[in-house]
Amino acid sequence: MPPVNLKSLAEELNMSIATVSRALRDSHEVSEATKTRVRALAAARHYEPNAYASSLRRNISKTIGVVIPKVANHFFALAINGIEEAARQAGYHVLIYLTHDDYAREVSIVQHLKGGRIDGLLMSVASGTEDFAHIKSLREANLPIVFFDRVCAEVATAKVTTNDYESGYQATEHLLQAGCRHIAHLLISNNLSIGQFRLQGYLDALAARGCAPDPDLILHGVMDNEQNVSLIRELLLRRPDIDGVFASVERLAISTYHVCNELGRRIPQDIKVIGFSNLEAAALLDPPLSTITQPAYDIGREAARILLRAVEKKKPVLPSQSVVLESTLFERRSTANS
Amino acid sequence: MPPVNLKSLAEELNMSIATVSRALRDSHEVSEATKTRVRALAAARHYEPNAYASSLRRNISKTIGVVIPKVANHFFALAINGIEEAARQAGYHVLIYLTHDDYAREVSIVQHLKGGRIDGLLMSVASGTEDFAHIKSLREANLPIVFFDRVCAEVATAKVTTNDYESGYQATEHLLQAGCRHIAHLLISNNLSIGQFRLQGYLDALAARGCAPDPDLILHGVMDNEQNVSLIRELLLRRPDIDGVFASVERLAISTYHVCNELGRRIPQDIKVIGFSNLEAAALLDPPLSTITQPAYDIGREAARILLRAVEKKKPVLPSQSVVLESTLFERRSTANS
DNA sequence: TTTATTTACGTAAACGTTTGCAGCAAATCG
DNA sequence: CGATTTGCTGCAAACGTTTACGTAAATAAA
Numbered sequence: 083m084p085p086v087n088l089k090s091l092a093e094e095l096n097m098s099i100a101t102v103s104r105a106l107r108d109s110h111e112v113s114e115a116t117k118t119r120v121r122a123l124a125a126a127r128h129y130e131p132n133a134y135a136s137s138l139r140r141n142i143s144k145t146i147g148v149v150i151p152k153v154a155n156h157f158f159a160l161a162i163n164g165i166e167e168a169a170r171q172a173g174y175h176v177l178i179y180l181t182h183d184d185y186a187r188e189v190s191i192v193q194h195l196k197g198g199r200i201d202g203l204l205m206s207v208a209s210g211t212e213d214f215a216h217i218k219s220l221r222e223a224n225l226p227i228v229f230f231d232r233v234c235a236e237v238a239t240a241k242v243t244t245n246d247y248e249s250g251y252q253a254t255e256h257l258l259q260a261g262c263r264h265i266a267h268l269l270i271s272n273n274l275s276i277g278q279f280r281l282q283g284y285l286d287a288l289a290a291r292g293c294a295p296d297p298d299l300i301l302h303g304v305m306d307n308e309q310n311v312s313l314i315r316e317l318l319l320r321r322p323d324i325d326g327v328f329a330s331v332e333r334l335a336i337s338t339y340h341v342c343n344e345l346g347r348r349i350p351q352d353i354k355v356i357g358f359s360n361l362e363a364a365a366l367l368d369p370p371l372s373t374i375t376q377p378a379y380d381i382g383r384e385a386a387r388i389l390l391r392a393v394e395k396k397k398p399v400l401p402s403q404s405v406v407l408e409s410t411l412f413e414r415r416s417t418a419n420s
Numbered sequence: 421m422p423p424v425n426l427k428s429l430a431e432e433l434n435m436s437i438a439t440v441s442r443a444l445r446d447s448h449e450v451s452e453a454t455k456t457r458v459r460a461l462a463a464a465r466h467y468e469p470n471a472y473a474s475s476l477r478r479n480i481s482k483t484i485g486v487v488i489p490k491v492a493n494h495f496f497a498l499a500i501n502g503i504e505e506a507a508r509q510a511g512y513h514v515l516i517y518l519t520h521d522d523y524a525r526e527v528s529i530v531q532h533l534k535g536g537r538i539d540g541l542l543m544s545v546a547s548g549t550e551d552f553a554h555i556k557s558l559r560e561a562n563l564p565i566v567f568f569d570r571v572c573a574e575v576a577t578a579k580v581t582t583n584d585y586e587s588g589y590q591a592t593e594h595l596l597q598a599g600c601r602h603i604a605h606l607l608i609s610n611n612l613s614i615g616q617f618r619l620q621g622y623l624d625a626l627a628a629r630g631c632a633p634d635p636d637l638i639l640h641g642v643m644d645n646e647q648n649v650s651l652i653r654e655l656l657l658r659r660p661d662i663d664g665v666f667a668s669v670e671r672l673a674i675s676t677y678h679v680c681n682e683l684g685r686r687i688p689q690d691i692k693v694i695g696f697s698n699l700e701a702a703a704l705l706d707p708p709l710s711t712i713t714q715p716a717y718d719i720g721r722e723a724a725r726i727l728l729r730a731v732e733k734k735k736p737v738l739p740s741q742s743v744v745l746e747s748t749l750f751e752r753r754s755t756a757n758s
Numbered sequence: 759t760t761t762a763t764t765t766a767c768g769t770a771a772a773c774g775t776t777t778g779c780a781g782c783a784a785a786t787c788g
Numbered sequence: 789c790g791a792t793t794t795g796c797t798g799c800a801a802a803c804g805t806t807t808a809c810g811t812a813a814a815t816a817a818a
Contacts, residue, residue, distance in 0.1 A: 130535040135774035197468040368706030473804035
């Protein structure tokens with residue numbers, strides 16, 4: 083089968099390539115009659131414009147990149163869902179890259195993206211990332227970036243986040259109201275801003291009740307889940323007075339469930355648990371887990387919209403376009419008053 | 421900042437564009453000395469080759485497409501994970517498209533992919549798809565395709581699936597051994613081959629025990645979850661003798677949990693439940709759900725590897741390269757002998 | 759020495775599209 | 789009627805890369 087491109091169409095129609103191109107782009111400087119003829123043949127031949135030729139010429143790829151730590155996590159899966167929706171509506175394609183929270187991999191990915199493959203980037207930084215030179219170099223290459231959830235404070239661009247401080251405060255307050263006196267806070271030990279905000283909310287909620295913060299109750303988790311289980315087990319054994327756990331990330335809440343099962347601590351009678359989570363099955367857990375749930379789909383869609391607006395208008399993304407969405411606290415049995 | 425491309429590098433080095441290009445591609449017809457000089461400058465200027473120019477010229481995009489129904493589903497999320505890994509290792513990029521199980525959207529997406537944007541396609545077809553003309557037209561455009569999980573039997577290419585028949589048989593046998601006499605089978609009403617295989621396994625397992633199949637016990641679910649809950653409720657009320665449920669897809673197992681909660685049927689005492697599922701938290705449900713779990717990550721990685729091998733060798737993908745992976749049955753409390 | 763062969767590089771033509779410019783009718787205006 | 793505008797179309801040059809081909813010098817073979 084001979085290739086079907088502008089040239090072949092033009093030959094068959096006895097007109098120039100330029101006219102065919104313009105007709106298909108609905109240019110005002112080509113007659114209706116010609117447009118109709120061109121469109122008819124293009125449809126008949128199932129013509130699809132070559133994306134690369136077009137991108138090369140126009141210096142526009144109609145593609146955005148998404149760099150995230152992982153996809154097998156309901157939060158990021160939902161975010162991608164929102165991103166894909168916004169992209170599709172705007173006629174954009176979505177390239178996906180996973181860092182697995184590995185700094186080196188993030189650098190390598192970002193470096194490759196400078197080849198003009200994408201018009202803009204959505205990013206949730208790896209938890210290990212401390213140096214942001216690779217990201218800044220992208221900005222110098224004039225590539226618009228929008229961060230979501232795990233943002234990079236050092237880069238002046240739009241960020242889409244949730245009200246993490248308020249949520250941390252609210253979750254802690256919720257445990258206090260449920261009668262907890264000694265509340266542990268589990269977070270992932272890294273430099274992510276979201277963890278810091280949630281922690282501050284926790285601390286302030288305690289302070290508002292006149293409770294002095296106890297550093298011994300703040301557990302810094304690690305990447306490895308097995309190790310987290312050990313850490314939590316040690317914590318609960320060392321401090322039998324703990325009657326509430328606020329997990330900053332889903333995994334730590336799940337690990338807490340495992341440890342409580344193992345140690346025979348009953349939830350919520352002995353210990354109440356609440357955690358950030360987008361787990362669909364939270365309501366079906368044993369017991370149903372109270373969660374602070376981020377609007378993941380909306381985060382993704384909103385971030386994509388901000389990025390695409392900037393891309394289309396060829397304007398830089400401004401920090402002032404940042405958006406803060408609200409998480410929701412779902413009260414379930416794991417924090418019920420026993 | 422002036423653009424850094426082959427031309428600018430060549431000018432600065434006082435040599436031709438061709439030599440620079442060849443040096444960077446490590447051609448044997450350029451001296452080691454020149455290569456060193458070129459590579460040094462390229463690194464210093466942070467040169468990244470323009471992906472589109474290269475793709476246009478070589479008619480190779482180093483990109484594969486992934487078309488799936490949804491991403492907010494642990495199975496597909498894990499599959500993407502595997503795909504991304506295989507792609508990254510081979511130096512390929514991954515474009516993602518979601519059909520939301522919508523036929524029209526699938527057609528539109530596939531149509532767009534003919535623009536040369538991708539070198540190969542991985543696909544799990546939408547459950548509503550009955551006509552495969554759009555997919556066949558891709559094959560005519562010489563684009564290699566590998567199906568995974570939800571395959572299209574009509575297209576002669578490689579498919580990566582799981583042993584669905586055996587798993588259906590095994591799940592049913594498991595319920596029978598747990599003492600169930602009246603086992604319902606819940607599946608999504610569509611033409612997907614996987615559903616048919618699982619159903620056949622169910623029927624054969626019953627037959628092997630001398631049980632006549634009862635069509636009234638086979639429930640065809642729909643896309644809408646609310647409606648499924650109603651259907652399951654009606655079924656359980658109409659047939660109080662049902663003491664076992666085998667759900668062909670995760671959602672239907674979860675809906676069964678909801679209905680049992682609502683009707684006060686105890687799992688596993690009154691009804692035992694098993695379902696296909698990749699839910700991470702299955703072991704934490706109330707009660708822990710017995711599952712047949714597909715090796716989703718491996719499916720994705722294997723499918724991508726088969727595709728990439730074909731792409732690299734510019735050979736068509738043959739049906740004989742198909743792979744069947746094995747699912748695992750995880751026995752948990754939802755099917756325990758009460 | 760002459761004639762092949764090899765090595766290292768340059769020239770220029772692609773790949774398919776978009777777009778500034780020019781041309782050339784027909785229509786409009788002075 | 790000549791001059792100008794308007795509407796439509798074609799020519800040709802880009803975009804940045806790759807690569808077939810040519811060529812000059814250096815080396816090897818005769």
